[in-house]
Structures are given as C-alpha cells and as structure tokens.
Amino acid sequence: MICPNCNKEIKDDSKFCIFCGANVQSQSNAGNDVQNNAQSVQPQVNTPQYNQPQQSVSAQSQNPQFQPNNFQPAGVNQGVPVQPAMPKKPMNKKLLFGIIGGACALLIIIIVSLVLVANHKTKINLSDYIKVSYDGYDAYGTASAEFDYDKYLDDLTKASSSFKKAYDSDITWSSIADYYDAVDIDYDLDKTSGLSNGDTVTVNFEYDNDAAAQYKIEYVGESKEYTVEGLKETKKIDPFEGVTVEFSGTSPNVYAKVVNNSKDEVYEHIYYDLSKSYDIKIGDTITVTVSNDPEYFVEDYGCVFTSTTKDFKCTAVDQYVSKTADIKEDTLNAMKKQTEDVINAYFAGENKYIGVPDLKFEGTYFLYAKDENGWNWDGNNQIYIIYSGKVKSVEDKKAFDETTVYFPVRFTDIMQYADGTQNVDLNNTSISGETNLEYHYRNVDGYTNKGDMYKELVESQKADYTEEITDGLK
Structure with missing residues (x-):
C-alpha cells in the first residue's frame, strides 16, 4: 500500500x-x-471521446481494468484528488526525554521489586511458641517455660520452601544437623522458684538470624515479661510453738536437746538442729534451726514457717563456781569450819609433841580450770582455805623454837545448783605441804614460808588453772 x-x-x-x-x-x-463522498458529488468532466473497439461482455467482465470507466487521468485517484506529500515534523525533545525518563523509572521500580521479593524474609515471632506455667504455693511457687517445637518446625516449613526442602529430605533430626544453627533456639526464665502471686518472670531468647537468613527467615524474640498467678494459698505457722530446749548436766559440761510439746500433728514432721548440744556452760546461747526445707515442707503440708531459727539461753542448770565472789557465805563458812577441824584434829593427834594455841584465817587460793570442757583430775575448781598459827614443841627437850606455820586445806568442785543452792564435798580433806620443823622423827605439816606455799600450790598449776589470790598470800 x-x-x-x-x-x-x-x-x-x-x-x-x-x-x-x-x-x-x-x-x-x-x-x-x-x-x-467525492463520488457522490463528483462534477462532470469533459473528456475526449475515443472510438473504442467493441468488446464482448465476457471480455469486459474478465478484464475490468480495461473498461473505460476505470481509466483515470493523471493526478486523479478514484475520483479524489491526490494529496501532496506533507513535510516531516520534528519530534518534541521534552516529550522524548519524558518517555525515556518514565521508562527508566519503570525499570528501576521493576528491579527494586525483584530485589525486595528476592530478599524478603518471613518473620517468626518466638513468643508465639512459649508457654509459661506456674505451680506450688504462694511465696514458694515455681515457674517453667515450654517451647512448642512441633508448631515451630511446622511454621518454618510453611514459611520457607528452602527449609522445607532441606527438612523433608529426611524426617530425622540427624538429617538437619547442617541446619542446626538456623533452627536452634535457646530460651530461659530469669526466675524459676520462690515466686509469689503477682511477681513477674522474664523469658529471654537466643537465636542466630544470620544462620536463619539462608532460608529467608528472620526471628523476632525480644524479652517478654509474664505475671505469676494461680499459686495456692498457704497456712503460716510458728515452728517453735510449744518447743523448748532442755539443758542437763553441770556447767560447763551441759547437754541440750529439743523438746516438742505441740499437739498439732504437723509439728511431728518438723525437725530441728542445735548450734551446740554439749559442752555448754551457763549463760551460753543456743540457736535452734528448723532443718526442714521450707519449700518442700510447703509442698507437702501447705504450711509456711514464720521463722526458721530461735535462740535459747542456758540458765537454770547446775554449775561449777568460777570465781571467789560467787562462793556464798554459808559455803565459805562451811569450808572454813572444816579447815579448822582438820587442823585441830591434826594437832590433837600429835599433842604429846607439838601444839598450836591459836589459829588465824589468812585467806584463800582459788583456782578455776582453763579447759572447762576437759577432764580435770584435780577438779573444775579448787580452793585452798588457809589458816596460820604459832606452832611450838611440847616435849621435855624442845625440838624447835616457836614458829608461824601456814596450814592450807584444799576443797574441789564447789557447785551451785539450778535452784541457787551450793554444795562442796567436805570429806577427804587434809593439810597440804610439809615444813622443816622436826619432832619425834616427823615434820610439822604446812608451810613456814608463804612464797614456797604459793609456788607449790598455785604457780605449779598455772598451765591448767587461772588464779584468784587473797592479798598478802603470795
């Protein structure tokens, strides 16, 4: 055309x-x-007439192009004048640049869309798979977290075709060892025990989004708080109600044991420990502690202890007197009387040879055992009641001149009972020491020198005893 x-x-x-x-x-x-339109309004044109040879109708019908009516003079096209050729119009540059710019923008949009689609990651919220449960009693409750791995893996296979392909290659955990870092999720609770209703616990997650990226997966797992609820109520009891400590023995060798006088059956299941059960002295404080685990006890009996320790002081027990000031006057008088009797009995038996007209009370040596809990052969305490007198020879021929002699008589284990009364063994007593005053092949009992008496009776025992000495007797 x-x-x-x-x-x-x-x-x-x-x-x-x-x-x-x-x-x-x-x-x-x-x-x-x-x-x-031109054919309908075509004007008449005078064209020259030519004598055309007659043709048969059949020839005309076969060659219509030779029919006179089909002949057109030059410059005429089917009765319509031929339009002259139009000059070529230059294209608009702004329009051209607009078209090119639009095409580039469309191309960029397509490329970015393809990149976004290629890099799109399905987000998996790990909190959707966590269930936190609470159990036990208020103040002693426990919390545990459970992760729904079945749903988690099912969602992973739905979210990522590449993961599904890897996972379905073999339906065993060993088969996805290569993908462990991508699917391994660690989680923990910041508190799991000792919980009360209204407390909060926090679930924390650990995961590897870099490893998960190979399956176009991105984990979302921020720390999340949960409120503790539903813990059972407890009954509060005092574990020391009706409980006493029984002390027996003599201070400082007292024994202690717990005595439970409570009628409540739950107390039969409470056990106690003592900070010290023997070698106790009066004035010591013994701490009794409940040995049951409070958490287990509340789980078994629904009871919470209001306290788990209590102090008991050792007071009303027998004790050895530990200082001179604690010796009661009637006890001291009894020992002085016994000392006088011992001295007088001694001289009465030797009255043919020696005599002492008067006796004078000089004071005491008091010794107390340093190792209160040890076994002391010489007693836990010792006291020397010391008298003096001028001893003279009564033989026809005097054996020695009149001399002052000190007569110490020892008593041991002076005890004060729990009721406040005191006791001391007054038997088996005698005068300690021997002088250089000879008579009838014997020497007078006692000491003529106070220094020697102190050395032999006190200083020799300093390793085992502390001392209290009456002034003037050293």
Missing part, C-alpha cells in the same frame, strides 16, 4: 508508516470516506 502522508510504498497491513511515522490506518479510513 502507499502511505497517504509521504506517498511511499509500505506493507498492506501496516498501522504506521516506517518512513514518516504517520498513522496509515486512520488516514486510510479517512481517505476512503473522502473518496465515497
């Missing part, structure tokens, strides 16, 4: 001219309309 704009030959089915860009189809349709 001929382009109606530039008059160049183009393909019959072309919509646009390849030479000038004109819309051939629309112009062709418009041309046809003009042609039809």
Whole structure:
C-alpha cells in the first residue's frame, strides 16, 4: 500500500508508516470516506471521446481494468484528488526525554521489586511458641517455660520452601544437623522458684538470624515479661510453738536437746538442729534451726514457717563456781569450819609433841580450770582455805623454837545448783605441804614460808588453772 502522508510504498497491513511515522490506518479510513463522498458529488468532466473497439461482455467482465470507466487521468485517484506529500515534523525533545525518563523509572521500580521479593524474609515471632506455667504455693511457687517445637518446625516449613526442602529430605533430626544453627533456639526464665502471686518472670531468647537468613527467615524474640498467678494459698505457722530446749548436766559440761510439746500433728514432721548440744556452760546461747526445707515442707503440708531459727539461753542448770565472789557465805563458812577441824584434829593427834594455841584465817587460793570442757583430775575448781598459827614443841627437850606455820586445806568442785543452792564435798580433806620443823622423827605439816606455799600450790598449776589470790598470800 502507499502511505497517504509521504506517498511511499509500505506493507498492506501496516498501522504506521516506517518512513514518516504517520498513522496509515486512520488516514486510510479517512481517505476512503473522502473518496465515497467525492463520488457522490463528483462534477462532470469533459473528456475526449475515443472510438473504442467493441468488446464482448465476457471480455469486459474478465478484464475490468480495461473498461473505460476505470481509466483515470493523471493526478486523479478514484475520483479524489491526490494529496501532496506533507513535510516531516520534528519530534518534541521534552516529550522524548519524558518517555525515556518514565521508562527508566519503570525499570528501576521493576528491579527494586525483584530485589525486595528476592530478599524478603518471613518473620517468626518466638513468643508465639512459649508457654509459661506456674505451680506450688504462694511465696514458694515455681515457674517453667515450654517451647512448642512441633508448631515451630511446622511454621518454618510453611514459611520457607528452602527449609522445607532441606527438612523433608529426611524426617530425622540427624538429617538437619547442617541446619542446626538456623533452627536452634535457646530460651530461659530469669526466675524459676520462690515466686509469689503477682511477681513477674522474664523469658529471654537466643537465636542466630544470620544462620536463619539462608532460608529467608528472620526471628523476632525480644524479652517478654509474664505475671505469676494461680499459686495456692498457704497456712503460716510458728515452728517453735510449744518447743523448748532442755539443758542437763553441770556447767560447763551441759547437754541440750529439743523438746516438742505441740499437739498439732504437723509439728511431728518438723525437725530441728542445735548450734551446740554439749559442752555448754551457763549463760551460753543456743540457736535452734528448723532443718526442714521450707519449700518442700510447703509442698507437702501447705504450711509456711514464720521463722526458721530461735535462740535459747542456758540458765537454770547446775554449775561449777568460777570465781571467789560467787562462793556464798554459808559455803565459805562451811569450808572454813572444816579447815579448822582438820587442823585441830591434826594437832590433837600429835599433842604429846607439838601444839598450836591459836589459829588465824589468812585467806584463800582459788583456782578455776582453763579447759572447762576437759577432764580435770584435780577438779573444775579448787580452793585452798588457809589458816596460820604459832606452832611450838611440847616435849621435855624442845625440838624447835616457836614458829608461824601456814596450814592450807584444799576443797574441789564447789557447785551451785539450778535452784541457787551450793554444795562442796567436805570429806577427804587434809593439810597440804610439809615444813622443816622436826619432832619425834616427823615434820610439822604446812608451810613456814608463804612464797614456797604459793609456788607449790598455785604457780605449779598455772598451765591448767587461772588464779584468784587473797592479798598478802603470795
């Protein structure tokens, strides 16, 4: 066909001219309309007449192009004047740049969309798989967290085709060892015991999003708080109600044991420990502690202890007197009386040879054992009641001149009972020491020198005893 704009030959089915860009189809349709209109109003044209040879009708029908009516003078196309060729119109540069820019923007949008689709990651919220449970009694409750691995793995296979392909290759855990870092989730609770209703516990997660990225998965697992609720109520009890400590023995060798006088059956299941159960002296404080685990006890009996320790003081027990000031006056008088009797009995037995007209009380040596809990052969305490007198020889021929002699008599284990009374063994006593005063082949009992008496009776025992000495007796 001929382009109606530039008059160049183009393909019959072309919509646009390849030479000038004109819309051939629309112009062709418009041309046809003009042609039809022109035929209806075509003016008469005087054309020269030629004598044409007669042709048969059949020949004319077979060759219509040779019919006279089909002949057109030059410059006439089917009765319509031929349009002259239009000059080529230059394209608008702004329009061209707009078209190019729009195409580039569209290309960028397409590329970005493809990248986003390629890098898109499905988010997996780990909190959706956690269930926190509480059990036990208020103040002693426990918390535990459970992770739904079945649902978690099922969601992973739905979210990621690459993961599903890897996981379905073999339905055993060993088969996905290579993907362990991607699917391994660690979680923990910050508190799991000793909980009360209203407390909060926090679940923390650990995961590897870098490893999960190979399956286009991204984990979301921020720390999340849960409020403790539903713990059972407890009954509060005093574990020391009706409980006493029984002390027995003599201070400082007292024994202690717990005595439970409670009638409540739950107390039968409470056990106690003592900070000290023997070698106790009066004035010591013993701490009794509940040995049951409070958590287990509340689980078994639903009871909470209001306290787990209590102090008991050792007071009302027998004790050895530990200092001179604690010796009661009647006890001291009894020992002095016994000392006088011992001295007088001694001289009465030797009255043929020696005599002492008067006795004078000089004071005491008091010794107390340093190792209160040890075994002391010489007693836990010792006291020497010391008298003096001028001893003279009564023989016809005097054996020695009148001399002052000190007579110490020892008593041991002076005890004060729990009721406040005191006791001391007054038997088996005698005068300690021996002088250089000779009579009838013997020496007078006692000491003529206070220094020697102190050395032998006190200083020799300093390793085992502390001392209290009456002034003037050293």
